[in-house]
Amino acid sequence: MNYQEVLEQARGCIGDYCKACSICNGRACKNQMPGPGAKGVGDTAIRNYDKWQAIRVVMDTICENAVPDTSLELFGRTFRYPFFAGPVGAVTLHYGEKYNDLTYNNVLVKACHDNGIAAFTGDGTDPAVMEAATEAIAAEGGAGVPTVKPWNIQLIREKLELCKKAGSFAVAMDIDAAGLPFLKNMTPPAGSKTVEELARVAELAGVPFIVKGIMSVRGAQKAKEAGAAAIVVSNHGGRVLDQCPATAEVLADIAASLEGSGMKVLVDGGIRSGVDVFKALALGADAVLICRPFVPAVFGGGEEGVKLYIEKIGAELADTMAMCGAKDLASITRSMVC
Ligand SMILES: Cc1cc2nc3c(=O)[nH]c(=O)nc-3n(C[C@H](O)[C@H](O)[C@H](O)COP(=O)(O)O)c2cc1C
Numbered sequence: 001m002n003y004q005e006v007l008e009q010a011r012g013c014i015g016d017y018c019k020a021c022s023i024c025n026g027r028a029c030k031n032q033m034p035g036p037g038a039k040g041v042g043d044t045a046i047r048n049y050d051k052w053q054a055i056r057v058v059m060d061t062i063c064e065n066a067v068p069d070t071s072l073e074l075f076g077r078t079f080r081y082p083f084f085a086g087p088v089g090a091v092t093l094h095y096g097e098k099y100n101d102l103t104y105n106n107v108l109v110k111a112c113h114d115n116g117i118a119a120f121t122g123d124g125t126d127p128a129v130m131e132a133a134t135e136a137i138a139a140e141g142g143a144g145v146p147t148v149k150p151w152n153i154q155l156i157r158e159k160l161e162l163c164k165k166a167g168s169f170a171v172a173m174d175i176d177a178a179g180l181p182f183l184k185n186m187t188p189p190a191g192s193k194t195v196e197e198l199a200r201v202a203e204l205a206g207v208p209f210i211v212k213g214i215m216s217v218r219g220a221q222k223a224k225e226a227g228a229a230a231i232v233v234s235n236h237g238g239r240v241l242d243q244c245p246a247t248a249e250v251l252a253d254i255a256a257s258l259e260g261s262g263m264k265v266l267v268d269g270g271i272r273s274g275v276d277v278f279k280a281l282a283l284g285a286d287a288v289l290i291c292r293p294f295v296p297a298v299f300g301g302g303e304e305g306v307k308l309y310i311e312k313i314g315a316e317l318a319d320t321m322a323m324c325g326a327k328d329l330a331s332i333t334r335s336m337v338c
Contacts (some may be wrong), residue, residue, distance in 0.1 A: 010300030024277025040242025048270030086291030089122025105199025139184020142167035179240025255284025274316025
């Protein structure tokens with residue numbers, strides 16, 4: 001099987017909303033929610049993708065002829081590549097019957113670990129989602145990042161206990177989930193947190209705490225104040241607020257504001273190739289999340305589909321590094337993009 005065949009297979013079983021496009025650029029699903037689209041007019045996911053394409057890479061092959069080292073050190077673990085599979089929750093609602101959150105995470109977490117990266121898992125209103133996700137992570141020796149929704153503190157505490165039991169190497173919270181239409185009016189509701197509330201969560205996590213959904217220097221500074229070990233610059237793929245800037249537009253300033261703090265910066269939103277991963281690192285990210293494309297990879301090819309997708313992105317990254325004169329991730333600099 002090759003990656004194009006994985007996509008073709010996915011088209012036959014992925015439900016009505018996702019078209020398993022060759023390039024997942026937000027156009028075919030636009031504002032389709034339920035489905036993988038974006039909120040409101042639906043152009044934020046499109047903008048995320050387009051803004052990476054507007055950045056170009058600077059070729060320079062007058063350098064040592066070395067095989068690029070794409071490995072990443074993060075929170076005491078070594079990964080083969082600086083990208084992770086991002087959290088996608090409510091899989092059946094958005095992508096049809098073939099998988100649910102439980103079976104999807106079982107495939108994704110294992111396949112990512114087997115192939116040298118890790119998966120972030122989503123959370124749901126059904127408690128079984130976090131239970132199963134943390135079980136899948138436990139089975140892989142903690143190689144996964146559960147992403148807890150910003151519930152009330154009592155429920156967060158219960159979910160963090162599951163994460164602890166799983167031995168996950170980090171825990172994330174999508175702090176922007178307050179904007180999800182599906183979570184409005186839930187009991188207990190998921191919603192915004194103050195710096196003090198977030199600091200309490202960071203403390204309870206007991207492992208590096210990652211705040212996902214930062215779109216400004218101000219937000220990054222609040223996450224730092226709360227004791228987060230990392231942020232994900234993310235607008236949730238346009239699903240929580242219409243008319244956000246693209247993450248590529250805000251990443252450099254946010255990363256610069258955290259320089260020297262020891263905090264790690266991740267970014268997601270429309271990153272679709274190893275060249276895009278390279279661009280994100282050049283703008284100051286330590287690593288990236290790729291989210292929607294892992295869904296057709298699982299639907300169309302199961303564990304093999306995930307492996308093929310990881311290898312495709314990894315090979316593109318290694319090629320870009322070689323062609324731009326970056327022998328390892330630390331050598332990727334701002335001057336390598338324009
Ligand atoms: C159907 C769907 C479900 C998602 N569920 C979650 C979730 O449960 N938790 C979360 O933090 N982000 C969730 N996200 C957001 C993604 O993790 C990510 O931030 C966003 O899709 C942008 O990345 P991408 O352009 O690579 O998909 C979801 C996105 C989609 C499309």
